[in-house]
Amino acid sequence: MPNNVIPLHPHQQGQHHPHNGAKQPATLATVCETVERAVHLLLDGQLVAIPTETVYGLAADALNEQAIADVFELKGRPTHHPLIVHVGEGRGWQSWFQSVPPAFQALATAFWPGALTLVAPKASWVPDSITGGKPTVALRMPSHPLALAVLNQLGGGVVAPSANAFGQLSPTSANHVIAGLTPQCTQTGIPLSVLDGGACEKGVESTLVLWREDLQCVQLLRPGSITQAQLDAVLEAPVLWEPLYVAEAQADQAPASGTLASHYAPKKPCFRGSAEAITQFLGTQSATEPIAVLSFQPEPPMDGFKGLWHPMPSEATSYANQLYAVLHQVDADSSVEQILVETVPAEAEAIETWLAVQDRVIRASKVL
Ligand code: AMP
Ligand code: MG
Secondary structure, three states, rough: OOOOOOOHHHHOOOOOOOOOOOOOOOOOOOEEEOOHHHHHHHHHHHHHOOOOOOOOOOEEEOOOOOOOOHHHHHHOOOOOOOOOOEEEOOOOHHEEEEEOOOOHHHHOOOOOOOOEEEEEEEEOOOOOOHHHHOOOEEOOOOOOOOHHHHHHHHHOOOOOEEEOOOOOOOOOOHHHHHHHHHHHHHHHHEEEEOOOOOOOOOOOOOEEEEEEEEOOEEEEEOOOOOOOOHHHHOOOOEEEOOOOOEHHHHHHHHHHHHHHHHEEEEEOOOOOOOOOHHHHHHOOOOOOOOOOEEEEOOOOOOOOOOOOOEEOOOOOOHHHHHHHHHHHHHHOOOOOOEEEEEEOHHHHOOOOHHHHHHHOOOHHHHEE
């Protein structure tokens, strides 16, 4: 359990929260002890951060308009960026879609519960507030036992975007959620409970795929721990993948907020480059420069390096599992002013989870 546990706010005993009301408690982010309590709070229209196998999600009852509005407000997320609906087992997930493309039935059978999000035309009853006005809805059945327990008990669906302020690093622990969202709770007056399920197993957001009715194929919008090769094998056809890095000025045209050029980013300046580029850059800096380096090399390339050298795993799933945790750590470290990340070697990029890792590194950083 996180150390910074704060007493329950009166709102969390069933009263309405005072949006920007006169009297604010010291903090509105608290730990929720049980699945039953989380379900109770969600049914009461409140926000609960839940652990999933990818990252922590900011859950709200998908059919409660006020709760959905609170999610957008707390995250500072533009309302045209749609939310992923999370569903439990055996509750007719098919009803969220206008009709289920056969390819999606196959993918759901193969990968759910799991880290795959399916996007297809929505059923007419699905609120526009969830989909950001889009005619499509994104659906996922998470595999984390606590998330599934909450969803199975709840019955309906929850929206659950990553439990962080918009554009920032996704949280992979309950402490990340509390540290990241407490200021947002204080600012907005919206209370938040956090169900602590430990560190997330995958550590990067779900693989996100779109059904392209026009092309009769599946398009990969965001790579994740379920790989292109795994999708291709189930579909018996290649998925469409064109990396998209949408500039902030064109943000309203992004097919998914995960396609924004800058997203999932630390607060500190963050740059990426090859091992050679990093060595060359470090050679131009004074040895006392407060730099943190995430590298595949076990040690700094030069003597006297006084920054923080963070060797990263050479295996893709372990790297993905650690990436956000390490970025959170160096972002919060007051001795660090700049972050450098070694890029994934080009030959590894197309394989396994490296595609997802490289994608997140690109959105978190600028070229050195
Ligand atoms: P997060 O908010 O971190 O869970 O990320 C959710 C991702 O799913 C974002 O990149 C959204 O833009 C994307 N998404 C959700 N719904 C849709 C949709 N209907 N069409 C396309 N992308 C979607
Ligand atoms: Mg997010």
